[in-house]
Amino acid sequence: MSGWRVTVDTGRCSGIGLCEALAPGTLEVGEDGHVHALTDGFDQSLLEQVEEAVRSCPTQSLSIERMQTE
Structure with a gap:
């Protein structure tokens, strides 16, 4: 089984909340x-x-990575 994880670069994040x-x-x-x-x-x-949240982030603080789960 696989899934995804979203990570946030808090050094770049301005807390605008569009992603939320x-x-x-x-x-x-x-x-x-x-x-x-x-x-x-x-x-x-x-x-x-x-x-969509990652693409729309004005500070480009978000990324998605694929992860493998068992």
Whole structure:
């Protein structure tokens, strides 16, 4: 089985929250003003939403990596 993980470069993140709006339940702006992933990974059903969030990030703080799970 495979899945994906979204990572956030908190040094670049401005906490605008566009990604949270595009991928609710996957990304969230925390109290520290930075976006955080809400899960360790996500499956195919959320990939399109998260890809849109990554493409739309004005500070280019997000990336997706494919991971192998057992």
